Amino acid sequence: MRRADKEGQLATRAVQVTFLLALIGLWYLAATRWHVSPLLLPNPVPVWDDFWDILRTGEFLGDLRVTLTELAAAFAISASCGVITGYFISRSQYRIRVLEPLFAGIYSIPIILFLPLYILFFGLGPASKIALGATISFFPIALNTIAGFGYVDRVFVVAARSMGASDYQMFRYVLLPAALPIILTGMRIGFTVALLSIIGSEAIASLAGLGHRIVHLAEAMEMTRMFAYIAFVVAIAAILNTLVSSLERRAGRVR
């Protein structure tokens, strides 16, 4: 049984690797043999060279710093505002019933619509990206904080009260451990959408940043370099998301 399992796993791995290799092979053939214009699909070999060139020369540092600074600022704002607002709302059932549907309703609107307005207010620089990223990531964090603190099992609360827990003890030993995993999930979602919206708004209208760099290269028709930058940004996003997920798991375990 176990042996069959292992063989099955090997087979699925083999299919995955073959699939990816076939994709890259098709890409290579399309670029070299089938006369697909290099403006649409550059040869993967120079793309790979450019990718290493970008890493080696460190020319990505300026744009990466801009994007990460915006991300950090946006996330700091949305995480603190989201958790404080969510905690304040979750302290009364009445406030939850009034405000939670309102937040959920606003969350379902694509907030990227407000980007032109934000650019009008905050200009083309980092401020408009920070504001947009903070707005978009505020809602999942606030909603999850409400869900975390607002729906703690009443048995725990009543038990702690009857054993004479002070307000601080109640918060530290009952509410926080119950709510923390849900809040952390909200923060992870908020982080991901903040990253997406910041790269997106940089692509739409900005002066610097990774999204801006990709669009700039596209407009200059430097396709090879653009593909390399796309790979770079995808890798950065994957690293950041993995990092945040592992932080979420680790922090969720600590009680």
Added chain:
Amino acid sequence: MTATALPRWLRTPFIARIGVIVILLCLWEIAARWLIDPMFLSPPSRVFTSLQTVFETRGVPAALRVTFWELGIAFVLSVAIGLAIGLAVGLAPFARKSFMPIILLLYGTPQITILPLFILYFGIGPASKIAFGISHGFFPIIVTVVAGVQNIKPILLTSARSMGASRWQILRYVVFPHMIPSFFAGMRLAMTGVLLGVLLAELYVSTAGIGYFTTLFTQTFDPTRLLGLIAVLAAMAIALNEIVRRAELHFGRWHAE
């Protein structure tokens, strides 16, 4: 708590929620009238009374219609493509194990980075918006369809097969009914994704669509019409989301009974 001083009917959550919205609108009105430069913000009263000037702007009704069609086509195609891939991958355990990790990996990458490629391949017209909308919309459908298929009890499939059901009959009478709730949850997520994708592509580059007019109103410092246009689009998004959510509630309940 100030709420305790109010009469009882005012304290029902629905009325209170409307109260909150009205207070926010009042704050906006005050801020726009007396505190902020009218170049940047205009009060809600003026935005709503001059909504028809937005529609009277040459090209705006056509642009709204184009955006609406882009959303509709992108959504329908996402559902069709997502359903086909989801069933193909979900019904064969081997395909599921091999391809689900790849699909989840692709789902997790930020598609916004390849937006310029969509423009390059599909042009600056509606085709690129539809394609970008689909790229956001079909992943949630695949994931939920696969999850829905996976949750079918194997005994149901085995018994249907042993009673001599054909492949099509199994799909029609066993797989589809069990998939419905998760499928509609996926449609809701897909609608969110399609809205995001199409609007992102519209804002990125547009010659006659909504994106052109938001840029125009931003650059000519016309917050009244900009806010009007955003309000119309937000209303459109809310309406589309609400339709899909209602459908989800309706069909999800039908299954539970």
